[in-house]
Amino acid sequence: MMNQIEPPRQPFLSAATIVLRAPTQAWSSDAGVIGGSPIDGVYFSDTRVVSRLEVRFDGRLGEPIATVSPGADTAEFVSLLRHLDDAAPDPRVRAVHTRRATATGVDEEVTVSSGLPRKVETEIVVVLEADLAGMDAVKSGLHSDTVELEIRDGRVLWGRDSVTAELRTDARLRPVGNGVELAWSVTVPPDGDVSIRWSVVARDEGAVVAPAARAADWSVPSATHGDDRLDRWVARALVDLDALRMTTVADPESVFLAAGAPWFFTLFGRDSIWAARFLAPLGGTLAADTVRVLAGMQGTTDDPTTSEQPGKIMHELRRGVLNLPAQRISIPPLYYGTVDATPLWICLLHDAASWGMPDAEVEALLPNLTAALEWMRDFADADGDGLLEYIDTTGRGLANQGWKDSGDSVQWRDGTLATAPIALCEVQAYAYEAAMHGADLLERFGRPSGEWRAWAERLKTRFHETFWVDDPDGAYPAIALDADKRAVDSLTSNIGHLLGTGLLDDAQSALVAQRLASPELSSGYGLRTMATNSAGYWPLSYHGGSVWAHDTAIAIRGLTAAGFTEAAAELADGLLAAAASFDYRMPELHSGDAAERFARAVPYPAACRPQAWSAAAAIAVYASTTGLMPPGAGGR
Numbered sequence: 001m002m003n004q005i006e007p008p009r010q011p012f013l014s015a016a017t018i019v020l021r022a023p024t025q026a027w028s029s030d031a032g033v034i035g036g037s038p039i040d041g042v043y044f045s046d047t048r049v050v051s052r053l054e055v056r057f058d059g060r061l062g063e064p065i066a067t068v069s070p071g072a073d074t075a076e077f078v079s080l081l082r083h084l085d086d087a088a089p090d091p092r093v094r095a096v097h098t099r100r101a102t103a104t105g106v107d108e109e110v111t112v113s114s115g116l117p118r119k120v121e122t123e124i125v126v127v128l129e130a131d132l133a134g135m136d137a138v139k140s141g142l143h144s145d146t147v148e149l150e151i152r153d154g155r156v157l158w159g160r161d162s163v164t165a166e167l168r169t170d171a172r173l174r175p176v177g178n179g180v181e182l183a184w185s186v187t188v189p190p191d192g193d194v195s196i197r198w199s200v201v202a203r204d205e206g207a208v209v210a211p212a213a214r215a216a217d218w219s220v221p222s223a224t225h226g227d228d229r230l231d232r233w234v235a236r237a238l239v240d241l242d243a244l245r246m247t248t249v250a251d252p253e254s255v256f257l258a259a260g261a262p263w264f265f266t267l268f269g270r271d272s273i274w275a276a277r278f279l280a281p282l283g284g285t286l287a288a289d290t291v292r293v294l295a296g297m298q299g300t301t302d303d304p305t306t307s308e309q310p311g312k313i314m315h316e317l318r319r320g321v322l323n324l325p326a327q328r329i330s331i332p333p334l335y336y337g338t339v340d341a342t343p344l345w346i347c348l349l350h351d352a353a354s355w356g357m358p359d360a361e362v363e364a365l366l367p368n369l370t371a372a373l374e375w376m377r378d379f380a381d382a383d384g385d386g387l388l389e390y391i392d393t394t395g396r397g398l399a400n401q402g403w404k405d406s407g408d409s410v411q412w413r414d415g416t417l418a419t420a421p422i423a424l425c426e427v428q429a430y431a432y433e434a435a436m437h438g439a440d441l442l443e444r445f446g447r448p449s450g451e452w453r454a455w456a457e458r459l460k461t462r463f464h465e466t467f468w469v470d471d472p473d474g475a476y477p478a479i480a481l482d483a484d485k486r487a488v489d490s491l492t493s494n495i496g497h498l499l500g501t502g503l504l505d506d507a508q509s510a511l512v513a514q515r516l517a518s519p520e521l522s523s524g525y526g527l528r529t530m531a532t533n534s535a536g537y538w539p540l541s542y543h544g545g546s547v548w549a550h551d552t553a554i555a556i557r558g559l560t561a562a563g564f565t566e567a568a569a570e571l572a573d574g575l576l577a578a579a580a581s582f583d584y585r586m587p588e589l590h591s592g593d594a595a596e597r598f599a600r601a602v603p604y605p606a607a608c609r610p611q612a613w614s615a616a617a618a619i620a621v622y623a624s625t626t627g628l629m630p631p632g633a634g635g636r
Contacts, residue, residue, distance in 0.1 A: 347433055
């Protein structure tokens with residue numbers, strides 16, 4: 001029987017160790033070795049500048065015993081060197097390999113410590129290789145050949161196109177294949193230690209995003225809720241979010257949160273907006289900065305190749321075209337293929353104003369606000385039915401353009417895929433909230449607003465007429481309307497986004513709250529994206545049964561705002577149980593398996609971590625738990 005060739009597959013991430021400081025990230029084994037897994041590498045500006053790195057002592061690897069992460073940007077890999085030790089049962093020689101991500105690369109140090117009464121001599125050799133693979137190739141599971149590293153005047157140099165890297169060290173250097181070996185002959189004194197160091201420094205002359213130059217200015221909440229799990233999740237989340245802070249090259253003063261590592265280490269409209277909304281209660285300038293940086297790229301023309309339209313807020317920004325052959329996706333560097341970022345941008349502007357953005361800064365953005373409102377009216381509602389729809393007209397963009405943007409995320413209860421144009425339920429809620437909040441802001445500065453309140457009321461009426469699915473257990477909102485304006489009848493977590501927006505009346509909110517608390521959606525580790533009684537449900541389906549922390553946090557916010565505190569507390573407790581399962585670094589998503597089935601939340605193996613909105617979900621849960629509200633507000 002002939003061996004079958006395995007197709008390229010997206011790398012798993014759940015067992016890997018990461019350190020990061022945007023725009024650098026380094027993925028390795030828990031022993032610090034780079035090169036044993038397809039995701040491994042030091043990445044700078046979405047390019048893998050180191051694809052292999054291992055440390056040997058007299059030709060042998062250490063025996064790993066611990067991995068310690070003092071912060072998001074640092075990991076310490078502790079190993080024993082028993083081949084250098086004596087024969088006593090207690091280990092007396094160990095190595096600590098410290099890796100620290102910086103805004104320009106990585107700094108590495110290995111310290112060998114000995115508790116022996118004699119000196120220890122060893123040769124430490126570091127092997128380093130690079131393939132300069134792009135992140136899209138890595139995500140697609142494609143193999144890349146190593147590139148030749150040039151040794152010149154005691155330095156090691158390599159690069160391709162606009163990305164260059166340099167190895168800085170005092171080691172002896174020798175070429176090995178396309179890579180390089182760094183060697184040190186060291187003598188560890190009795191009861192002493194010795195350290196060796198090296199750094200990789202990278203540059204990208206074609207970068208579109210850059211590290212944040214100033215420190216994070218949000219406040220750190222005090223613990224008033226009495227749950228140690230929430231304290232620990234919040235603390236870990238803020239450390240990770242600090243490492244995800246970036247700016248654009250075009251606007252270096254405005255800081256945003258990169259969506260997540262490794263795949264989305266850049267500006268994403270929807271993701272960056274939701275993360276900023278969650279963090280708004282902590283103060284600082286993140287919400288205002290995020291509003292400004294997105295306003296700076298607001299659409300001005302109608303360009304089908306990029307999905308740009310006047311007034312539209314962008315979806316993602318990259319240094320080049322994103323090619324994902326297996327998914328038949330080719331996305332331009334500045335891409336506008338999102339239906340929800342524009343209304344969410346309006347909501348974020350309102351949030352920022354509510355949490356202290358200066359009036360002058362808000363007023364300066366009123367032209368952008370008006371353009372965003374007009375986009376909802378003139379472009380998002382292509383067929384004039386009063387609802388917002390989307391369709392990918394290019395054939396190579398995102399087929400689904402809400403937050404559940406995988407190709408199979410909008411399906412009927414029997415598993416059949418919905419046909420586009422598609423009107424998502426939560427997008428109508430965002431649009432209603434955006435129109436009402438936009439009107440509030442216009443009125444605040446003496447501008448006419450009645451048109452937008454009337455538009456919002458028409459959308460609300462249309463939603464009530466078309467989106468509800470009758471069911472013996474109680475009606476519920478459909479995930480979407482399809483091309484024929486039929487209500488797509490699968491029960492999904494999308495309905496949690498409707499609460500607290502003003503779109504639903506009290507009775508409808510009660511029906512939604514009942515569904516969110518049902519065992520079909522509530523897993524015990526958060527809210528499933530699709531109910532278990534749907535044909536397409538699978539606990540490890542990206543958008544068809546898994547749990548996303550930010551999605552559950554949005555539902556918790558809405559339940560709290562609508563007065564359903566018991567259901568909110570149940571979902572919050574599920575997220576806290578999941579956070580504990582992941583050592584309080586909440587991944588992008590995790591399995592929808594029930595808590596009764598597994599004592600710990602099961603990883604989704606390709607989930608990003610840290611992910612901005614998953615980390616920021618901790619603050620949303622904190623705010624809902626403590627009742628934290630904008631100054632002078634009586635509710636959300």
